[in-house]
Structures are given as structure tokens and as C-alpha cells.
Amino acid sequence: MEKKVVRTRVAVDFIEERIKEDARVVITVKGESMRPFYRDGITEVMLVSPKIPFRKGDAVLYTVRNDIYFLHRVHKVRKDDLIIRGDALKKREVIPKEKIIATVEAHKREDDWVQERSFRFRWKVSLWRKLLPCRRYLLALSRKISKTKENDACKKT
Numbered sequence: 001m002e003k004k005v006v007r008t009r010v011a012v013d014f015i016e017e018r019i020k021e022d023a024r025v026v027i028t029v030k031g032e033s034m035r036p037f038y039r040d041g042i043t044e045v046m047l048v049s050p051k052i053p054f055r056k057g058d059a060v061l062y063t064v065r066n067d068i069y070f071l072h073r074v075h076k077v078r079k080d081d082l083i084i085r086g087d088a089l090k091k092r093e094v095i096p097k098e099k100i101i102a103t104v105e106a107h108k109r110e111d112d113w114v115q116e117r118s119f120r121f122r123w124k125v126s127l128w129r130k131l132l133p134c135r136r137y138l139l140a141l142s143r144k145i146s147k148t149k150e151n152d153a154c155k156k157t
Helices: 008-020 119-130 132-156
Strands: 025-028 044-048 059-065 068-077 081-085 093-096 100-109 112-115
Touching: 008 025, 008 044, 008 100, 059 081, 059 093, 119 132
Parallel strands: none
Antiparallel strands: 025 044, 044 100, 059 068, 059 100, 068 081, 081 093, 100 112
């Protein structure tokens, strides 16, 4: 499959169009807010039409203003809106449900697709949420391990 880098607005227009056609769209994650589950420039996610009803732990693509989009996880479901937070963040946001563009159905970890609503993955997300007080240290350790692996890989080539 050919990969193409495009501006965010163009990409989101394409995603919205394809989602309305009930298609799946695969994108590569950009940014660090969803670590440790999604890694910047590495993890691919499969987006689908928003899964309703939303569930705590769902990862969703949403807009806050024109040309500003985020992929974060549902922390709490309320009647008209969702409380959302990135996996690596402490701050939560309140997002109206109509701002949700897509839901993540699966993400690619190495060569395998992981279903977001699988029991095993939801258990990991639930555990991660409970570790909020010490996440900062766990994320720092994760980054250090990633850098060590990258350095080892460079030395081998």
C-alpha cells in the first residue's frame, strides 16, 4: 500500500467522506499524547464510523475547532458529551458527541492488528487509567527503553 503525507485538513476531509460511505480508513498516528499504546509516526490506526453507544476506553478522532483534530480516549460517557483524555495526559476535555468524526476499531502493533474492543486490550487500557498517579515515571521509562532499542538497531546496521 502506498503511503502519502497530506495536510491535516485535506486528510480529515477525506476521512470524513470515507467514513460517511461506511469505509475503513487507516492513518499513522502523529504526536505523543496517546503513548504508550500509540507511538508517533509508528502506530497505524483503523478508523470507522463512530461506534454508538460510545464506551469508556474507546479511542476517537474529534475536532475542537476548524483544522484542529485529536485522537484521544473516552474517559467518561455522559448524555450529550464525552470526557476525553490522551493516554499520556492528565488534562481532560469535554467534547460534544457531534464533534466525533470516527472511532478507532483497531491499531497495528508491529505486524498484528489489535482490536480496540477486545477484552485483553480493554483490560490494559483500564489498568493504565488506574496508574494515573505514576504514569509520568512509566512514560519516561518507556521513552528510555524505546531510545535504547533504536540505538541498538542503528548499531546493528
